[in-house]
Amino acid sequence: MNNSITQYFRKEMLPHIWCPGCGNGIVLGAILRAIHSIGWEKDEIVMISGIGCSSRITGYVDFNTMNTTHGRALPFATGIKMANPGLKVIAVMGDGDCAAIGGNHFIHSARRNIDLTAIIINNMIYGMTGGQYSPLTPTGKYGTTAPYGNIDQSFDLAALASSAGASYVARSNIFDVNQTTRFIKKALLKKGFSVVEVISDCPISFGRINQLRTPMQMLEWIKSVSIPIKIWEKFSEEEKEGKIPTGEFLDINIPEYSERYQNICLRMQQEKGRK
């Protein structure tokens, strides 16, 4: 068996188009290590993306891959999963992609608890279009469309997914790669809607406008704002300011959508058979 994750790459598509210092490659590495340790066959894996820098991931990996429209990775993934529930379907999204234009699909995928894994690479900015603020840009940070500071509150995707009906919800960052890989592996194996948000960097579009110009400065900053959930819980409201809790927020077993639907099919087929 090939022990290297390079077996999962479409080598003719490399080098990738991401900027030096981008966190997308770190997240991709974590996803592939998680897949490798589970041992899934390439043929049974479907990876879907939306639009943005993150969406280019699907072009680089040797699975069944689809780079869809902006924000719509989850409903495309839903169609594939329901048409062929045996497939392992993973949706990789960016923060603007998932939480702004795709926000409705995100909460409804969680509500159905359909067996998909959503991985959100959260670089807190629209990177590909040049640094506009996203729903996950922290309040007070800058973007090209928030030149006087972002006055929006940022979403807490983990809380959102947990309350909307997901089965597994975790948040990690690109600094703690082992933790990220571990969470992704658990998410992939979870029967139901699983979510892993990975806090990532964008030295070019987020860093430059927020005095975090180098990848190292960005990594240091991400490390400093990420607070493990156990410590976070003991923080005062003042201490929580500007910080982001990381860790596993939810891990439950509840009925999964495609199985529920299959049960309806079986029931109807039996009833028709009796007639």
Add this chain to the structure above:
Amino acid sequence: MMVKENFTKILQGNEACVEGALLAGVRFFAGYPITPASEIAEGMAMRLPELGGVFMQMEDEIASMAAVIGASLAGVKAMTASSGPGICLKMENIGFAVISEIPCVIVNAQRGGPSTGLPTKPSQGDVMQARWGTHGDHPMIALAPAEVDEILHMTIKAINFSEKYRTPVMLLLDEVIAHMREKVNIPNREEIEIIERKKPTVSKEEYLPYKAEQDLIPPMANFGSGYRYHVTGLVHNEKGYPTANNNEIDQLLRRLTNKVELNKKDIIIEEKYFLDDAKIALIAYGSVARAAQRTIKLAREKGIKVGLLKLVTLWPFSDDTIKQLAGQVDLILVAEMNLGQMAREVQRAAEGRCRVVSYSRVDGELINPIEILSKIEEESKL
């Protein structure tokens, strides 16, 4: 439980659409409630489970279109149905289906627009939206049945065309035929032609997902079948990978349009009534074509030589037939429930060979045979 076959029944237009789709092999439907198309979703929700098919009510129209494309890529014939406001929302993903060449059918039970418009009244105001609603140069196939029985058969045709040409197909109903009840002969499955998408014949290693054959259509491998490849809404090369190469861009864009335009003979369905000796030609489609059929009877009783060209395929357009017809008649009258959307196409196709007049109604009422006749009489006096 089998699909209901070989019997006669009174069905609503939307119900006939469901029966046609199931006969043609549709086993995935995703939709969102909207008047006057909801009965299609309701019928699918009722019927699909016993056939082992999937019905999903999605969170919005955009998600419905996305799920349909996903399901089709996984190898299941898939369809959605909506009306004007919902079709607007589906447009971006319809463009995705065009460029990624994923078969699917979109039913539009047309109501008055723009915006919320007239939810419970008929219209044909979406015929140009059907053609050009999604951005960029692209092909489009759109069928517009006029009777409930024809809805069943044109639904089957729509599914077949989408599979054969690997492109989204629009089925344009209007509120009247969607809700009207008529006698329908549901055929035996053996009596109807069912077309399946072309599968790759080469090995997995040799497979180029967007390399077209002679007919300009690339064979399609379903996701999960072992042929791993990349699908994208970006302009791509034969391997399916994004490209910025001028030749590859040009090749793809022209091929997409040509695979439909060069197969017009196969796709165009039109019916001619009393055109042989006609001096005046009516052109109509959808529910207006029914009124027009009555009009030619009334006109001929009065000694006016009127014929009818009923368009069933709206896109690609019947340019050749209309050009030839324009050389034969003195006047073409296009009757439609919009402000002359197809009349302008007819004018273009007629190339000035005869006078083209538009008869429009956009007040939410059907066009009746008498008013078309009055228009003919008025115009023939000129």
